[in-house]
Amino acid sequence: MKTRGAVVTEAPGTYKVVELELDGPRQNEIMVKMVASGLCHSDDHIAQGDQPSTRYPICGGHEGAGIVVEVGPHTPGFEVGDHVIFSFLAGCGRCRWCAKGHQNLCDRGATILTGGRPDDPDSYRLTMDGTPVAQMCGIGTFSEYSTVHVDSAVKVDKDLPLEKLCLLGCGVGTGWGAAVNSAEVYPGHTVIVMGIGGIGINAVQGAAHAGAAHIIAVDPVAFKRTTALELGATHAVATMEEATEIARSYTNGQxxxxxxxxxxxxTGEHVAQAFSSIRKAGTVVVTGLGKLTDFGIPVSLLELTLYQKRIQGSLFGASAPSADIPWMVEMYKAGKLELDKLVTTTYTLDDIAQGYIDMHEGKNIRGVVLFD
Structure with a gap:
């Protein structure tokens, strides 16, 4: 069938809406009519070439939700009309990492920058003028319709707003889990969150849920600092120097x-600033992405060893999406997780380029594309 999708043909490049051909679902696949897609910075990394796809053209988008319109043959567990949220990381449920509860590290994650199927990275479902088109993370939520593997889909109740729940497919779980799982925030802790966008604002929420006594949000944009204060931050400042001084004032200088x-x-300098702000045996959690070609973090090796500090990477908040997305849905239903205030601006598919201009200008916590 034909569909319209936002595609970038080279990096650096700009997303443009084009007509695409979409194959129907095969076994263990579903076709979904998209309802909403978040405008995540990771899709911009693909467009800018910071984290290049192995194939261009590529249809962007990996934080989305929609309604199943077709189910592939011999694909139990799904039916037409189901509402689904996509997890940008597919979980096979069988590899070493899934078996250990680290679904975010599933071996199928190795294929997400190919834009193919999670179980077959050389197989594609989109074409443009006969040329295969990759799907971001094998999903491609910047398309009106998308064919995806069921390992990337999580069913949710039909009476819930998909235009809000779409954010659970990346930004919410990544930020919330960075605080709760990776930083292991404990009641009474003092936490700094550096960067208040779609990920950082949810790290603030996660730290608040975990019982942190002092949550210091850092961002140069005033409205982002204000939003952080509304969603759990106790302080909001423009620089890491200010945040570090506040943290030390509550921790006897530690x-x-x-x-x-x-x-x-x-960048490495961002990590170094965070490293300087933490106490002995403290933790720096890095969930932001840098350029693929950037190496090196300018930190003191003596301080790393003698102060027993830890620098911890965090992918999708160290979560297990098939378990944690339904859990977060329940928190949202109970009023314990804020989603509504995360959406700053909504866009049509045709306005997606403007959405990324607004992101670069610091105007959004999260922009969301709404489909008809």
Whole structure:
């Protein structure tokens, strides 16, 4: 069938809406009519070439939700009309990592930048003028319709707003889990969150849920600082220098228990600033992405060893999406997880380029594309 989708043909490049041909679902696949898709910075990394796809053209989008319109043959567990949220990381449920409860590290994650199927990275479902088109993370939520593997889909109740729940497919779980799982925030902790966008704002929520006494949000944009204060931050400042001083004032000069780095384009210097802000045996959690070609973090090896500090990477908040997405849905239903205030601006598919301009200008916590 024909569908319209936002595609980038080279990096650096800009998303443009084009007509695409979409194959129907095969075994263990479903076709979904998209309802909403978040505008995540990771899709911009693909467009800018910071984290290049192995194939262009590519249809962007990996944080989305929609309604099943077709189910592949011999595919139990799904039916037409089901509402689903996509997990940008497919979980096979059988590899070493899934078996250990680390579904975010599933071996199928190795294929997400190919844009093919999670179980067959050389197989594609989209074409443009006869040329195969990759799907971001094998999903491609910037398309009106998408054919995806069921390992990337989580069913949810039909009476819930997909335009809000779509954020659970990446940004919410990544930020919340960075605080709760990776930073291991404990009641009474002092936490710094560096960068208040779609990830950082949920790290603030996660730290608040975990019982942190002091949550210091850092962002140069005033409205983002205000939003952080509304969603659990106790302090909001423009620089890491200010945040570090506040953290030390509450910890007898020691520093924060943890610092979570969620800057859109993360550099070694950002990590170093976070490293300087934490106490002995403290933790820096890095969930922001940097350029693929950037190496090196300018930290003191002596301080790393003698102060027993830890620098911890965090992918999708160290979560297990098939378990944690339904859990977060229940928190949202109970009023314990804020989603509504995360959406700053909504866009049509044709306005997606403007959405990323707004992101770069710091105007959004999260922009969301709404489909008709």
């Amino acid at each position: 520093g924060a228990d943890s610092a979570i780095v969620t800057v859109g384009v993360t």
